[in-house]
Amino acid sequence: MNYEQVLTYLYERLPMFQRQGKVAFKKDLTNTIALLEALGNPHHRFKSIHIAGTNGKGSSAHAMASILQAAGYKTGLYTSPHLKSFTERVRINGEEVNQDYVASFVTRNTELIEQINPSFFEVTVALSFSYFADQQVDIAVIETGLGGRLDSTNVITPVLSLITMIGFDHADMLGDTLEKIAAEKAGIIKPNIPVIIGADQPDLQHVFRNKAAQVEAPIQFATTRVKSVSESLLEQVFDIKRDQQEDLKSLKTDITARYFLKNLPGIYESIEVLNRNGFSISDEQFRIGLSQVKRTTGLKGRWQILSESPLTIADVSHNEPGLSVLLDQIQAHTSGSLHLIIGMVKDKDVKKVLQILPPDAHYYFTQSDVPRSLSSEDLQRMAGEAGVSGGAFKNVNLAIDEARKNARSSDLILVCGSTFVVAEIEGL
Known part of the structure; x- marks a missing residue:
């Protein structure tokens, strides 16, 4: 073979x-x-x-x-x-x-x-x-x-x-x-x-x-x-x-x-x-x-810069402790709005993660192409129940394209929540 x-x-x-x-x-x-x-x-x-x-x-x-x-x-x-x-x-x-x-x-x-x-x-x-x-x-x-x-x-x-x-x-x-x-x-x-x-x-x-x-x-x-x-x-x-x-x-x-x-x-x-x-x-x-x-x-996926205008960062943080620190750091590096692209897997504590997400960000819920992935629609629904709203996208690259259309040059786009979502970013 x-x-x-x-x-x-x-x-x-x-x-x-x-x-x-x-x-x-x-x-x-x-x-x-x-x-x-x-x-x-x-x-x-x-x-x-x-x-x-x-x-x-x-x-x-x-x-x-x-x-x-x-x-x-x-x-x-x-x-x-x-x-x-x-x-x-x-x-x-x-x-x-x-x-x-x-x-x-x-x-x-x-x-x-x-x-x-x-x-x-x-x-x-x-x-x-x-x-x-x-x-x-x-x-x-x-x-x-x-x-x-x-x-x-x-x-x-x-x-x-x-x-x-x-x-x-x-x-x-x-x-x-x-x-x-x-x-x-x-x-x-x-x-x-x-x-x-x-x-x-x-x-x-x-x-x-x-x-x-x-x-x-x-x-x-x-x-x-x-x-x-x-x-x-x-x-x-x-x-x-x-x-x-x-x-x-x-x-x-x-x-x-x-x-x-x-x-x-x-x-x-x-x-x-x-x-x-x-x-x-x-x-x-x-x-x-x-x-x-x-x-x-060759380490990838840790605060990895994908582009600079607007600043776009990918990070594999996927649980509450890691995401808490990541989100604090993100706030220190943007003078504009935050566009947050997030996808998760079914067996994570999704509700605990949703509770720490900043309420004033623009959200794009997505999923990866693995069976464990939580569907973007289910994540969108759970987020809505937690008071966070946004669109649902079947693929992370579609979500990134949409975020770039909406973001100003001073805004920041963050992709996080699942290693498998980050892995499917084109050109990573």
Whole structure:
């Protein structure tokens, strides 16, 4: 099979959470373990960093990879979902996995796949681990997909685990309280492997402390202070202060989404732990890596500028905590009206998101072309019940066209609410 045939095979034959939702989620690691054993356990042949969390794990993973690359390490990066191309999920030093490798891997393992009958995500994990092993990476940064404890990536024994902010997401599968969700994320904590808890959430600390104590893992709650100095559409400038150490001043990052600053304490202290465990990453390499995350790793969909007149921004924020920060930042960057294009999936807490939307914006409700997508008409109806009105559009590009017709040059157009809506923007 060639690359296109392989993708068709994977999408049509294997259950895929991004498209089907809960029915594609398998609550054990049996298939992943069986796949990897048949492949010679490639995940045992490279070092790794494991990252879980509700918000911030993707951008943290990209930032960690960029910093490690700046320090000269051959760095693998596994993230999900992809926006435009399947190959975005698997990168080495920012370069996406070769399409020929994807085609070859699936073709030669078709019999194994049909014997085990894994999910789409389980095959993707196995492919990425095989690729990193074959390419002999120095280190791979691995982002969990859903949860942590039962996530397919949770077969690795990393050199470090990082857990970012915990919020309400996938509550129907991970638990209906923050404590239950945190317990699932804490499942990546491994015996004797250091773990950094990046977010300042005191009410959840006992969950992580208990899990770390059970497996005798050194645990560290990030206390680094990050102070924003300035922000523009292209970069953020900030200072880092760490107890008993000199400050790092005037650092820059090209991740211009304001919520990214909340991830920096965990990222910074993760680098400290790596340096205590055999790695060599200088302050200057840390500075360089953060300044070029998008350029180095190909990160998309985080405060991504699509055009400048009117200013049009796409962001994959899709739950209440992330959208709250995003909307605050948006208000600081427009002198005109806000045109908000939003689409969501059925299994999110749609009502909670609708409650935080600014009442004075112009709304364009849309949907993506995946089965999990909430129809634009249903979203429009629910928004109306919450006191927010606007038009319904079957495709995000139609919504963008309409917003551009209506917007003045001083206005701002924001596309958000679902990764899958952002993914369907033409030319992203």
